Amino acid sequence: xxxxxxxxxxxxxxxxxxxxxxxxxxxxxxxxxxxxxxxxxxxxxxxxxxxxxxxxxxxxxxxxxxxxxxx
Numbered sequence: 001x002x003x004x005x006x007x008x009x010x011x012x013x014x015x016x017x018x019x020x021x022x023x024x025x026x027x028x029x030x031x032x033x034x035x036x037x038x039x040x041x042x043x044x045x046x047x048x049x050x051x052x053x054x055x056x057x058x059x060x061x062x063x064x065x066x067x068x069x070x071x
Contacts, residue, residue: 009065016061019054026051 030047033039 012061012065016058016065019058019061023051023054023058026054 026047030044030051033044033047
């Protein structure tokens with residue numbers, strides 16, 4: 001593995017970790033907001049949409065990091 005490839009992989013792992021943290025933070029915020037008696041439905045929808053976007057980005061990075069499988 002070349003130094004450049006190693007740096008790319010390391011960068012992807014770092015970004016994936018950042019996205020996972022943000023995803024968990026959003027999950028916590030959604031849970032807290034949902035418990036409020038007069039929860040802001042618009043804000044809940046926005047947070048959930050952002051969480052789904054993060055999930056898609058994480059899945060894309062995970063696919064890049066997985067080695068090619070040969071059948």
